[in-house]
Amino acid sequence: xxxxxLHDETAVVIIGSGAGGGTLAHELTRRGIKVVLLExxxxxxxxxxxxxxxxxxGQLAWVDPRTQSGTWSVARDFPGLPVWHCKTVGGxxxxxxxxxPRLQPWELRAKTTYSDVPGTSLIDWPIPYDELERxxxxxxRRLGVTRRNGIPGLPASNNFKVMYAGAKKLGYKQVHTGHxxxxxxVFDGRAFCIQQGFCVQGCKTGAKWSTLYTEIPRAEATGxxxxxxxxxxxxxxxxxxxxxxxxxxxxxxGREQHQKARAVCVAGNAIETxxxxxxxxxxxxxxxxxxxxxxxxxxYCHHVTGFVWGFFEQPVYPWxxxxxxxxxxxxxxxxxxRGFAGGYRMELVSLDLPSLPxxxxxxxxxxxFASLIENYRNMAGMFLNGEDLPRSxxxxxxxxxxxxxxxxxxxxxxxxxxxxxxSLRKHAQAQMTKLYEAVGAKRIVVxxxxxxxxxxxxxxxxxxxxxxxxxxxxxxxxxxxxxxSDGSVLTTSGAAxxxxxxxxxxxxxxxxxxxxxxxxxx
Amino acid sequence: xxxxxxxxxxxxxxxxxxxxxxxxxxxxxxxxIARGPSxxxxxxxxxxxxxxxxxxxxxxxxxxxxxxxxxxxxxxQAIDAEASKDAKFLSMLKEGVxxxxxxxxxxxxxxxxxxxxxxxxxxxxxxxxxxxxxxLYATPxxxxxxxxxxxxxxxxxxxxxxxxxxxxxPEVPEQDSGPxxxxx
Numbered sequence: 001x002x003x004x005x006l007h008d009e010t011a012v013v014i015i016g017s018g019a020g021g022g023t024l025a026h027e028l029t030r031r032g033i034k035v036v037l038l039e040x041x042x043x044x045x046x047x048x049x050x051x052x053x054x055x056x057x058g059q060l061a062w063v064d065p066r067t068q069s070g071t072w073s074v075a076r077d078f079p080g081l082p083v084w085h086c087k088t089v090g091g092x093x094x095x096x097x098x099x100x101p102r103l104q105p106w107e108l109r110a111k112t113t114y115s116d117v118p119g120t121s122l123i124d125w126p127i128p129y130d131e132l133e134r135x136x137x138x139x140x141r142r143l144g145v146t147r148r149n150g151i152p153g154l155p156a157s158n159n160f161k162v163m164y165a166g167a168k169k170l171g172y173k174q175v176h177t178g179h180x181x182x183x184x185x186v187f188d189g190r191a192f193c194i195q196q197g198f199c200v201q202g203c204k205t206g207a208k209w210s211t212l213y214t215e216i217p218r219a220e221a222t223g224x225x226x227x228x229x230x231x232x233x234x235x236x237x238x239x240x241x242x243x244x245x246x247x248x249x250x251x252x253x254g255r256e257q258h259q260k261a262r263a264v265c266v267a268g269n270a271i272e273t274x275x276x277x278x279x280x281x282x283x284x285x286x287x288x289x290x291x292x293x294x295x296x297x298x299x300y301c302h303h304v305t306g307f308v309w310g311f312f313e314q315p316v317y318p319w320x321x322x323x324x325x326x327x328x329x330x331x332x333x334x335x336x337x338r339g340f341a342g343g344y345r346m347e348l349v350s351l352d353l354p355s356l357p358x359x360x361x362x363x364x365x366x367x368x369f370a371s372l373i374e375n376y377r378n379m380a381g382m383f384l385n386g387e388d389l390p391r392s393x394x395x396x397x398x399x400x401x402x403x404x405x406x407x408x409x410x411x412x413x414x415x416x417x418x419x420x421x422x423s424l425r426k427h428a429q430a431q432m433t434k435l436y437e438a439v440g441a442k443r444i445v446v447x448x449x450x451x452x453x454x455x456x457x458x459x460x461x462x463x464x465x466x467x468x469x470x471x472x473x474x475x476x477x478x479x480x481x482x483x484x485s486d487g488s489v490l491t492t493s494g495a496a497x498x499x500x501x502x503x504x505x506x507x508x509x510x511x512x513x514x515x516x517x518x519x520x521x522x
Numbered sequence: 523x524x525x526x527x528x529x530x531x532x533x534x535x536x537x538x539x540x541x542x543x544x545x546x547x548x549x550x551x552x553x554x555i556a557r558g559p560s561x562x563x564x565x566x567x568x569x570x571x572x573x574x575x576x577x578x579x580x581x582x583x584x585x586x587x588x589x590x591x592x593x594x595x596x597x598x599q600a601i602d603a604e605a606s607k608d609a610k611f612l613s614m615l616k617e618g619v620x621x622x623x624x625x626x627x628x629x630x631x632x633x634x635x636x637x638x639x640x641x642x643x644x645x646x647x648x649x650x651x652x653x654x655x656x657x658l659y660a661t662p663x664x665x666x667x668x669x670x671x672x673x674x675x676x677x678x679x680x681x682x683x684x685x686x687x688x689x690x691x692p693e694v695p696e697q698d699s700g701p702x703x704x705x706x
Contacts, residue, residue, distance in 0.1 A: 051672075051673030051675060051676075052660075052673075053660070054656070054660055146700065152700040152701055153698070153699060153700030154699075154700050155686060155699050155700045155701065155702050156686060156693075156694035156698070156699035156700075157685050157686055158684075158685065158686060158687065158688035160694065160699075161686070161688050161691050161692075161693070161694055162688070162691060164694045164698065165691045165692060175698060176697075176698040176699075177694075177698065177699055177700055184700050184701070184703060185701075185703045186703075192703040193679075193681075193703070194674075194675075194678055194679025194680070194681045195674075195679045195680045195681045195685040196673070196674045196675050196679040196680065197674065197680060197685075198673055198674070198675065201673075204675040205675070205679075314688075314690045315688070316688060317671075317684060317685075317687075317688075319670060319671065320671070320674075320680035320683070320684055320685040321680060321685040321686070352670075352672070353659050353660075353664065353665060353668055353670040353672075354656070354659045354660035356659070357584075357655040357659055358652070358655050358656055365582075365583040365584065365638075365651055366582065366583070366585065366635060367585055369584070370584050370585050370586055373584075373586075373659070373668065374586065374668070376668045376669070376670060377668065377669045377670075439691065
């Protein structure tokens with residue numbers, strides 16, 4: 001691993017080591033570019049991942065305080081935890097469930113497809129689909145995505161057998177064990193999936209792709225990466241020409257450090273990326289760095305989500321097997337007759353026993369509530385993942401009263417649900433209920449939406465600088481050498497789990513940064 | 523039972539404020555691992571009466587008839603440990619127990635439910651509900667009781683231990699499923 005001096009002005013500084021930042025670090029370093037990678041969390045490994053659910057959460061999750069408001073159910077159900085992402089080397093790719101669907105061409109043309117939906121801030125993506133598709137193909141090969149490039153699907157689990165039988169009875173056609181970045185057989189030096197069902201606690205065989213044990217060690221092997229763990233960026237500085245030139249961060253001992261930079265790429269997950277830009281306000285950028293449009297933190301999308309559980313006469317043992325290995329894709333269409341814009345996926349899901357009552361079931365206590373848990377082994381589960389429409393006022397702001405360990409304002413998350421989100425959720429929950437009824441469920445329980453795991457669009461790409469924060473390469477409209485490299489940059493959410501798109505955009509961005517550096521433009 | 527309590531009191535008097543004790547339900551998960559017919563847990567901050575009231579409360583929140591009191595006692599033990607370090611938390615618990623009334627622990631379930639419904643919006647009840655759900659289902663006794671097998675890495679996953687052994691529905695055709703990586 002490289003040691004890059006704090007005064008070295010030639011290195012690119014990347015903030016965050018997840019799907020976007022970790023991939024970008026590998027892509028830049030393998031092209032000979034020096035990278036300082038700042039990661040707020042610690043470094044775990046296959047050996048250190050805890051297999052005790054509560055402990056694993058504490059080991060991996062970002063648990064620093066946040067505040068929230070708005071009409072979404074998460075504000076009521078999980079007041080202290082609006083979002084659930086990671087703070088560890090590898091970021092959220094350590095706890096993700098590895099679903100890798102692509103966005104659809106019509107989803108990229110969101111504004112054109114849905115036309116004017118009142119109360120939304122929809123725009124079209126600045127990237128044509130065939131351009132994104134090229135990078136989807138590279139990303140799928142890199143991650144070893146199932147059902148692509150000759151890689152088979154994962155074998156069907158018990159939980160999926162229930163979902164499959166019900167989906168077929170409803171007439172659904174696109175039902176399979178999913179496009180997952182989980183090895184069905186040995187691939188890329190990583191083991192095959194042994195169906196542990198502990199995807200979220202960190203995959204101890206490494207069958208699931210994570211930048212922690214793929215992109216990051218490869219970046220280290222180039223000799224061009226200086227990874228600094230427990231290093232929390234607090235401010236990005238710029239010079240009189242508005243180009244950014246340094247990142248201020250707190251190191252593992254809490255000391256303030258000042259790293260010079262040739263370019264800065266922000267990939268701290270959509271909440272922290274927006275917060276860092278807002279924290280980096282200056283005389284030149286009084287509303288926050290790269291925020292002359294006012295869009296930093298706005299248009300926050302998180303997907304319309306929620307659990308649906310079916311309870312059966314006979315055992316399912318839903319905890320056995322890869323957590324999300326199953327999908328129904330027939331509803332990923334834009335069909336206004338359903339009463340809403342956009343589409344949704346039904347995805348297989350299960351929860352470990354300790355998490356189920358607190359995260360997966362609707363609020364309750366007493367006999368009826370306990371009777372659900374009594375039937376844990378006879379339970380099958382699905383999760384809804386639908387497009388939520390961007391709203392200007394759904395946004396990340398700096399909390400005026402709550403401060404983090406360094407005395408800086410924490411992120412405040414505000415979400416008011418759009419009527420379109422509610423209609424989509426109702427439709428999906430009705431279909432998922434019918435699906436389990438079709439296979440003889442004796443009871444169906446509609447669970448809550450959990451803390452948001454898909455955080456997107458808070459520094460979105462736009463063709464017009466007035467409509468967003470970054471251009472089609474994630475380069476900010478305001479600052480030539482400042483890039484957004486995570487889910488913040490997505491223009492809209494679509495109905496696809498975001499990681500594959502984040503990786504594809506990071507691969508594309510790396511090419512662009514390398515060529516711009518070569519040309520002397522940054 | 524009385525003998526057990528006497529014994530524990532003699533042994534633990536100096537370090538302990540209260541104890542929770544009970545009998546092992548024959549045939550229960552606890553019976554498989556218990557060394558004798560009874561169990562006891564020490565409390566450092568709560569009295570025995572307070573512990574018993576909170577145990578009854580936990581059981582009312584999450585009633586599983588055949589689950590040993592010992593599983594609920596683990597919850598109370600963890601809450602007691604937190605209360606030992608947090609005076610504010612302890613006083614909330616003590617006030618909460620007082621609000622339950624002196625006979626709560628021995629009252630029939632319907633009376634306990636009625637009493638708790640009146641307190642449902644209180645921070646005391648909400649805290650106890652949250653802690654009961656978080657702690658109870660994370661105990662080894664609960665794992666065994668609900669048949670939850672937990673982590674599987676140490677046993678080679680569920681690949682050859684039943685992840686696909688459901689037989690009451692048709693098998694998924696190969697094109698929508700995938701091959702096993704090893705022969706079963």
